[in-house]
Amino acid sequence: MSTVTLTYREASRAGIRHALATDERVFLMGEDVGAYGGAFAVSMSLLEEFGPERVRNTPLSESAFVGAGIGAALNGMRPIVEVMTINFSLLALDQIVNNAATLRYMSGGQLSVPLVVRMATGAGRQLAAQHAHSLEVWYAHIPGVRALAPATPEDARGMLLAALDDPDPVFIFEHATLYPLEGELEETPHAVDIDHAAVRRGGDDVTLVTYGGSLGKCLQAAETLAADGIDAEVIDLRTLRPLDTETILASLAKTHRLVIVDEGWKTGSLAAEVSAQIMERGFDLLDWPVRRVCTAEVPIPYAKHLEEAALPSTERIVHAVKEMAF
């Protein structure tokens, strides 16, 4: 099996390219995805390769072009809609909650919306409070959609292809700091499993559950902890809805300690949901109260040192683990 080294950005592009090349129902649309190559340069060069029919610039109206994507999906197309950032996607929430997520139910199964929406999420690049929030939990709240958070180049490519096979709306949250991240992938693009979390590092002493942009911080924290003799298992949730609680429970049965690392705000966060599910299903496994490392409850600051202070960091993760007496 031959492999290829790609950045997260290139991997995402490779997924889109593969879909455009192999399925004529697929097209990409969004703000500046054409000649400009997209706000995060994911769609660079795709316009030249596939032409303006299949790589379409849209007006500055998230509600309009997400709605157009829903319409296209309803009519048999497989649209990939790119929204610049998750903060902007809120303009499309009406289309998403009231149409994309509901039409299968409201039509008694006669309609389906095989729509894929990609968007950048997360902070860490000094883009301040209107471009840097982690609101993916809001999407994970909605029945009728699937929410994915690729944390590796392999998942950035493979999850897009799996999402296109899904008959219902799928949202892919690409953490903005991950685009330059390199990884080794199989040369041939293929869909990956989007039902299960992945154990990214095995360990016996504590379980770190995370996703997306915080995975790297957790793996780094695990290395620091290992130097102190604490063996952390790191679970990448991958799919935020539906949550794969089984994988967490299996890990907890071994470690009995859980720290959830989530770049969202703590109140009403995905970490809160994971914690609640563990209370409901894994209470007897716990040897220590569940701990959460989340973003400070402030709009993401612009100043570099404040932004860093607000976000989960390797140090905060290590500290949260070490507070648990071993």
Place this chain on the structure above:
Amino acid sequence: MADFVMPALGADMSAGTLLEWLKQPGDRVEKGEIVAVVHTDKADVEVEVFTSGVLEEVFVEPGTEVPVGTVLARIREDGASPTEVARSAAPGAGKPSSTPVEEPRLLISPSARQLARELGVDPATIRGSGPGGRIQRKDVEAAARARAGAPAAAEAAASPTGAATTPAPPAPPSAPTADRQAAMRRAIAASMSRSKREIPHFYLGQTIDMSKAVAWLQQENLRRPVTERLLSGALFIKAVALALREVPELNAVWEGEELVTRQDINVGVAIALRGGGLVAPAIHRTDELSLDELMHALRDLVSRARSFSLRASELSDPTITVTSLGERGVESVFGVIFPPQVAIVGFGTLVERPWISEGQVLPCPVVHASLSADHRVTDGHRAAAFLSTIDRHLQEPEEL
């Protein structure tokens, strides 16, 4: 709040089946009252509570098999009861407090609680290492390890493999007799194998002149109704109990590499069951009972043993065992010690033998008494003193 747990009804019990609740949530229970019936490999046992209060909640349904130590129910203690208040009042204060005394809540992580149940460790006995003394898994594991180092402790599930987690499967509650027999056989096998594996037995025997005892018995029984006649067995048991006062190291259990002598003398009586198998329940404070009381206790024990309705404490409390095969005509019996006890006394049949006394050979009723003792805790000299003390007591039957 007090937890009512599945008791260890014998050294080799690791699990039991709750057969029946005799009390329902909301009922009042008194210390010593029987609240449940538990099925073990050996018998169906009535289990009493050690706390007075109100049965608050029941956690285990009838028919469920659970490991020893599992919390079966919770009892709300009456903290404001007169005795409790008196005990908890500040020493010397002289005036009883009217505030109910609440037991401090046990701080234990859910996982540690679960593990303690599985391992049959009582959390109340564990020291917690977490914040505020919260018990963590590692504390339970340490407690279980400490206990495992004490092979003779009452908890030890000495299945032949020695694995506490793989007890012989006990028979279900409605098990047919054959299953019950098989289960009992396994329990006996485990206990006896452990005994011979761990206890360095030594044996002494002594033939005891019973002429005075037999004469006294005949005279006593003349003035008693048939149903209240004394048997020689009662004399043997009482003589053993009194002799233990003088050789207290045999009234003991071997716990964690050391001898723990017991204050109360609770003689266990080996009772053969119809269809095979045996149990050896305790007669509590045997030395303090009159012969009539002892006889009554003995009859009661035999009948309840044979109907499989012994009480928990009767199975767990013996401090020594007496076995007698007299009714079968056997002259000598050298028993195998029931762990964690350290001695077993055997009596053969009462027979007439030629006996030389003051240079004359006379027919004389005699009994052969034997002692199997644990050489870790005693030796031949003390054991011999014990046997001769039994002899001495049997020469003064009116004092028994």
